[in-house]
Amino acid sequence: MAKSIPMQILTDSQLADLVSRSSLLEGEVNKPKVLLDANGYIYKFFYQPDRKLSSRTLFPPFKQFVKNSKILLKRNVQTVSICDTMTAEDKRFDAIRYQAIEGHDFREHLKLSGHSEISIITDIMAELHCRGVFFRAIHLGNILHQPNGDYALIDISDCWFSIGQLNAFKRARNLAHLMSYHSDKSYFSRYGNDRFLNEYALKSKLNKASLWFIKAYIQHKGVKL
Ligand SMILES: Nc1ncnc2c1ncn2[C@@H]1O[C@H](COP(=O)(O)OP(=O)(O)OP(=O)(O)O)[C@@H](O)[C@H]1O
Ligand SMILES: [Mg+2]
The missing domain is CATH 1.10.510.10 (Transferase(Phosphotransferase) domain 1)
Incomplete structure (x- = not known):
């Protein structure tokens, strides 16, 4: 993945639809953390921190995840490869989609x-x-x-x-x-x-x-x- 992936908007109705056709691996139905859809894709959600000034605001885990995936793969360490990045309409979360790994x-x-x-x-x-x-x-x-x-x-x-x-x-x-x-x-x-x-x-x-x-x-x- 040479270039950065454009961020898509995930509307609340798209999220509700996604939750309804996925298994919830972590989190709750109204606040999912990790979902697995029927096509074998994982959606991982990163919610905004409650505190305005936290290290997570300065170095959002979502961005770190995408960056680290590229570095690890370059170093021949197997990990997830990001397909899409998404954000909520009201920015309350960012999310990434990647292929589930067998095992x-x-x-x-x-x-x-x-x-x-x-x-x-x-x-x-x-x-x-x-x-x-x-x-x-x-x-x-x-x-x-x-x-x-x-x-x-x-x-x-x-x-x-x-x-x-x-x-x-x-x-x-x-x-x-x-x-x-x-x-x-x-x-x-x-x-x-x-x-x-x-x-x-x-x-x-x-x-x-x-x-x-x-x-x-x-x-x-x-x-x-
Ligand atoms: N690429 C993947 N392939 C297969 N299973 C996965 C993959 N990513 C996540 N999972 C499954 O989902 C579970 C939770 O995923 P993950 O470890 O990313 O979230 P988490 O532990 O809730 O996150 P955090 O540690 O940030 O709270 C994993 O234990 C694993 O079973
Ligand atoms: Mg974990």
Whole structure:
């Protein structure tokens, strides 16, 4: 997608029609967050913040999402590719449309395929960090596992990119977030937090000092090794 996509207006009656022929994945019928239509397209809605002056006004998540999708795809990280961008008549929300990706989120995948599959996450983290991707909203619900074994990122509004690989500090922050996320931390502790980090370090070809720093930081954040 080389050029920016023109913004369409989504009228209230078009929205009502869309809701009536879609499954509601997140949010409520009168305030949908994520919809899946019968043609396999996802509509994701971004509502204006209540406070006038918030970081979301300065850096709207909607715009960040579109920008990050382009950067991730350029870095060969699979993610959604935006088809359309829309705004409400009264500007109360912006929305994007993209094709649903086949598969389950990783939380679901672990339940279906066994908890040891968490070792795949060490490959994913090593690859993202090697490609300079700091995906701040990382958790097992925002990584899709596709039937062919590939992964894809969703919910990508909050990313930061480095020119080369991520440094040890950014790696540590990202891993700490992933391993201490309330819905997911038991998967890591059951597998072994230390084992998980050692595998990640091996795949990332990290030196001993970096691994020592990452482990110290993660422990400082309350993850027991
Ligand atoms: N491209 C996609 N392909 C398949 N399923 C998707 C896709 N995008 C979203 N989903 C499904 O919709 C759910 C919610 O999507 P998403 O993570 O974008 O929203 P959210 O978690 O509500 O957002 P936020 O974290 O901003 O509150 C996902 O867990 C996933 O099941
Ligand atoms: Mg999400």
